[in-house]
Amino acid sequence: MNWILLIIGGLFEVGFTFCLGKAKDAxxxxxxxxxxxxxxxxxxxxxxxxxxxxxxxLGTAYAVWTGIGAVGTVLVGIIVFKEPATFLRLLFIVTLIGSIIGLKAVSSH
Incomplete structure (x- = not known):
């Protein structure tokens, strides 16, 4: 259950960065x-x-939470705010996703 809360929290992190981007233009x-x-x-x-x-x-939870936020924010930036989707940006996003999955896999919880 706590992994679900952590994922939802990461999505809310994406939400607050999205709101900042929209507020900047309003x-x-x-x-x-x-x-x-x-x-x-x-x-x-x-x-x-x-x-x-x-x-x-704590270390695993924080890393996963910030990773979800970082990946989600970059994807929102690319999709919504029309930021560039270069090969290297996408490569590093995939690397970050792999790291998040790896942290979940080696966690004892």
């Missing part, structure tokens, strides 16, 4: 709405990480 009330969504996603992400680390090893 103004007025719309920007404040995106900043509010950023706050909600940030709190949820941290809460899920906190709950997951109650039973999972």
């Amino acid at each position: 103004d007025g009330t719309t920007a404040y709405a995106w900043y509010a969504a950023f706050g909600v996603c940030l709190v949820m992400s941290m809460y899920m990480l906190m709950k997951a680390t109650q039973t999972l090893p």
Whole structure:
């Protein structure tokens, strides 16, 4: 169950970075709405990480959480914000995904 919380927390991390990107391009009330969504996603992400680390090893949980956030944020950047999808960027994303899977595989929980 805690691995599920950790994955959801990582997805909320992607959510708060997405909200920052949208707020940057907005103004007025719309920007404040995106900043509010950023706050909600940030709190949820941290809460899920906190709950997951109650039973999972802290180093593994943090690495997986940030890895999910990093991979998700790069993919959102490429898909939504039209950032470049170069060969090297994609290669390193695949490497990061392999590392996240490896950490889960060697975890004792």
